[in-house]
Amino acid sequence: MQIFVTILQLLCGLILTVVVLLQSGKSAGLSGSIGGVADSFLSKNKAKTADAKLARATKWIGAVFIVLTFALSVI
Numbered sequence: 001m002q003i004f005v006t007i008l009q010l011l012c013g014l015i016l017t018v019v020v021l022l023q024s025g026k027s028a029g030l031s032g033s034i035g036g037v038a039d040s041f042l043s044k045n046k047a048k049t050a051d052a053k054l055a056r057a058t059k060w061i062g063a064v065f066i067v068l069t070f071a072l073s074v075i
Contacts, residue, residue, distance in 0.1 A: 009068040
């Protein structure tokens with residue numbers, strides 16, 4: 001059982017690393033700090049972008065990783 005959970009945690013950690021690296025930065029240099037008003041105007045379609053889906057996947061995979069870590073500490 002411990003080996004199975006360890007393998008799941010390893011795979012989850014690798015997937016989490018890949019998903020985080022695929023995301024783009026939150027502010028793209030100087031244009032990110034100046035263009036804040038345009039960003040709020042265009043943010044209503046933000047939930048449909050690939051970055052939003054990657055951010056959502058990061059949260060879920062991170063939660064699974066934490067649960068697996070707690071499970072391993074109990075086992």
